[in-house]
Amino acid sequence: MVLLLLVSLPINIIFHKVKLPSVMGFIVAGVVIGPYGLKLVDDVESVNHLAEIGVILLLFVVGLEFSISRLIKNFIPLLAAGGAQLTFTGLAIYGILSYYGVPQNQSILLSALGAISSTAIVMKMITDRAELETLHGQTCIGILLVQDLAVVPLILMIPLLAGTAEGGSSSVGMAFLISVVAVTALVVVSRLLVPKALSWVARYGSSEHLTLLVILIILGAGLASESLGLSLAMGAFIAGIIISDSEYSHQIFLDILPLRDYFSAIFFISIGMLLNLSIFIESGTLIFTLLAALVVVKIAGAFLSAVVTKNSSRISFVVGLRLAQAGEFSLVLAKIALDEGIFEASQYQIFLIVSTLSMLIAPLLIQGSSKWSLRLFGAGDETAEGPKKSSGSLKDHVIVVGYGHGGQNLSKVLNEIQIPFQIIELDGESVRRALIENFKVLYGDSTRANILVQAGIMRAKAIVFAISDFQATEQGIKLSRKLNPDIHILVRTRFAREVEELTNAGADQVIAEEFETSIEIFSRVLREFKIPSNVIEQQIELVRMEGYGMFRGISLDAENLRKFSTYLTATLTESYQVSGECWANGKTVEALHLKALSGAQLIAVVRGNEVTADPDAAFSVVAGDVLVLFGRHASLVKARKIIEIGDGACEKS
CATH class of the missing domain: 3.30.70.1450 (Regulator of K+ conductance, C-terminal domain)
Structure with a gap:
């Protein structure tokens, strides 16, 4: 373990310095220290056991940040998107392999393995980038969940393809049905037992006891899931979803986070250890050809699946890029296929190398996906005749981009005080909720000029961006400023590091959730010291005026310090x-x-x-x-x- 950290830490620091994802650093570290690199680690099996804990904890934390009510509400769309992705990608791979004369049993299996993406990598990147609330983040998670459900029938399909199965093809469909029933049963039982157990321990025990109980729940749910034919990680994900609705979820998240980061790092290191450099050098041309084909087919398959489930081209392209890699379950299934005699050892090694390389480049594709999709599909939407005219008659109104929690609260307040507003939303379910409230809502992408024009951007007084997609927000700000130079642009962002970039993009005010909490705390402290409310408000205004510079380690300029000094002496x-x-x-x-x-x-x-x-x-x-x-x-x-x-x-x- 010391060796893993000793090698991976400096490599990751280098990757961080050159602004490459940490996941890539861990995979490269695995290549360096693995049995095909410097051979510093020979016991790969022990590393794999620890790596599995990393995947379990990763899926548990993702479940904590998810919501069971949201999952139930979007179950049909998620199932449709996942099923479409498996179908489109699998058929494309099968067609290509059959054309080149690959045996049918290998073609069928490889088409199934190729359709699966890496739950660990995609979930890790989405969580790190705080994109669980975005439309493309939720679509990716939905597709990945369906892929994980499909693993069970795929395991049963391998003996069938090898000619060693006793059952018929009907057993595969039955296995998928059983896996769905198993997940449902696990959710129901967990929902009955877990909240009561948490309440009891929180009441009679300490915080350490609560953490121990959570670890017990994770392992118990994982073992129950495995006994029902599902993966350990699926059980952990379900446990996370159940706990997410409890009042203890935030503290549990903080307690588990360090463990998740440590063990998930080991998982990515273990992936790098699979890369056999000698075979890579010998069959380089074939490997790169297969890698390019896999990535292109997976992008196309996921893109089409997102489009047919009524996502925009931009969101669909983001989903395609994010799912354009092989999955960890593909590696497990390939090993079973090798043992069953479907693959030869050389074929298995090439599959491992192509899969590992696709995982290595996955963080780069995920990191650039939003930016590239905006260049392809979101750079305005003007036709040769220019932007379309707005269909509405609103004037001096507010445009609310996004109808999540923030957008809903703002819309209710604007409606209550009778300020006209227009909502722009890209998620069909959110559009439906806005229509139920009888709000004016426009289904569309705020990074496209025609949508902003139809929302009345030229006549609007202000536009508020309340979405979690940073790239879309930045592009929307620039486009809004271009279409209406005088409009007041307000932006909500989750992270302080984004304040300066969004301000430079053209936003008049950027409200960072991290700092607004700090502002609320210091304002209450000042009230406790009997400081008049107008002095507190002036201090808050100064902090915001400097783009939260005080909190970011930037001193207020002399002009504003003089202003505040005047406020303090003149407010008696x-x-x-x-x-x-x-x-x-x-x-x-x-x-x-x-x-x-x-x-x-x-x-x-x-x-x-x-x-x-x-x-x-x-x-x-x-x-x-x-x-x-x-x-x-x-x-x-x-x-x-x-x-x-x-x-x-x-x-x-």
């Missing part, structure tokens, strides 16, 4: 509007005893359009009056309490 006045429920309602200035009891002085009263400066003792305060108070911070707090609940407030404070 505060206004308070008296309501009918206030104790001060109907009392004279003399009866209030504000200065004597709090130290604050009443310097003016605003009633309607009239201002009474320095009101005398007989002046009566009534509901609706705005009292202008002067004093120190603590004095103003006491004065407010007196106005609200009476002079007894001072005795308590």
Whole structure:
């Protein structure tokens, strides 16, 4: 284990420096230290056992970030997309192999193995890039889940192809049906038992006991899954989904994350160990030809499957690029096929090398997928006649891009205060939800000019990007600014590192979720120290004005520091509007005893359009009056309490 970390750590640091994905670094480390490299590690089997733990934990964490309600809601579309991908990719590979005279049993098996993608690599990259909430992320996950379900009937199909099976072809279809039933049963049982177990341990045990229980649940679900004919990883994924709906999910995520990162790194190292460099050198031309064919066919198959399930061309292309590699289950099934005599040893080695190389380049394809898809399908959408005219009549409205949680909340508020708005959404289910609310919604891609024009971009007052896809957000900002230079662009992003890039792209305000939490915390701390609310708001505005520079280690410039200094010295006045429920309602200035009891002085009263400066003792305060108070911070707090609940407030404070 020490050797694995000793070699992989410097390689990964180099990959990080040149901005290449860490997954590639781990695979290269495996090539270097493996039995076909420097031979520093000979016991590959032990490494594989640890690697399996990595896949299990990876799928568990993905399940934690998923939602069972979302899975149930999108089950049919996900099943359709996964089935279409397996069918299109498998038929294409089978056709090519048959054309070149590959035996039928090998053609059938290779078409099935080639259709499977790497759950571990794709899930890892999607999670690291915070794309679980994106449409292409959810589509990829759905297809991968269907592929994992298909592994069970594929295992039964291998003896059939080798001519050693006792059952007929009907057993394969029956196996798939059994696997679906097994998953359903596992979900139902877990949903009944897991929440109760978590609650009991959380109530009577400590945080360490809760972590131990979670590990027990992961292993138990994995073993139950394996006993039902499914993979260990599938059981862990189901356990994660069940726990995701509990109140303990966030803490569990933090506890398991270090273990996941460590063991998943070992998995990717183990993949690199499979690469036989001598065969790679001997059959280089054949291997690169097969690799290119596999990648192209897989991109095309996944692209078509996403298109037929009503995704846009851009999203479909992203899905295609992200699933354009062989899967870890393909390697397992290929080994079974070798033992059954379907493959010869040399054929098996070439399959391993092609599969491993496809996994090696997968992180690069995933990293560039969004950018390349925007260049191909999202660079505007103007025809020769120019952009289409907007079909609506909205003016000075807000365009809301994305109808996820953020978009839904914003839309409800805008609707409540009667500000006109237009939603743009690319997910069919989200469009349906918006229509149920009777909101104006346009199905389309915000990276295309025609969609923005139809949403009334030229006449809109503001546009808000509330989507998780960074590349699409950046492209949408640039396009919006180009179509309407005067529009106010607000963007929600999850990460601080994206603030500067999105601002440079043309956004007027970028709201980073990471920093908004910090702002809420420091504002509450300042309130605890009796700092007036207007001072707090001015400080918050300064932080945002600098693009959260203070939190990113960037000092506020001298100009803004001078401004804040002025704010602090000039904000010793505060206004308070008296309501009918206030104790001060109907009392004279003399009866209030504000200065004597709090130290604050009443310097003016605003009633309607009239201002009474320095009101005398007989002046009566009534509901609706705005009292202008002067004093120190603590004095103003006491004065407010007196106005609200009476002079007894001072005795308590």
